[in-house]
Amino acid sequence: MVAPPLADERESQDEARKKTMDEAQTKALAWDQSQAEQGDAYGQLRMGQRFRDGDGVARDLVMARAWLSKSAYQGNSHAVKALSELRKR
Numbered sequence: 001m002v003a004p005p006l007a008d009e010r011e012s013q014d015e016a017r018k019k020t021m022d023e024a025q026t027k028a029l030a031w032d033q034s035q036a037e038q039g040d041a042y043g044q045l046r047m048g049q050r051f052r053d054g055d056g057v058a059r060d061l062v063m064a065r066a067w068l069s070k071s072a073y074q075g076n077s078h079a080v081k082a083l084s085e086l087r088k089r
Helices: 006-037 041-053 061-073 077-087
Strands: none
Touching: 006 041, 041 061, 041 077, 061 077
16 A cells, blocks of 8 residues: 655644644633633633634624623733723723
């Protein structure tokens, strides 16, 4: 049997790696969203950051402010800082 060309093997590995990364990102987004909806301050911070940056969701500064505000209200200092920086935009 003839071994496949190296380029084909590399492309196949790249596709597998990308699929694994996509699945991990999808799971992370679902986890952040679940935690945020349950009132977890860190989950709310992450969702605020995601909406601010368009990370796995459509960029939406209104939603970013909403999630960051919820987290900041619970005393999350990272959310307070992110919210302060967001207000300067």
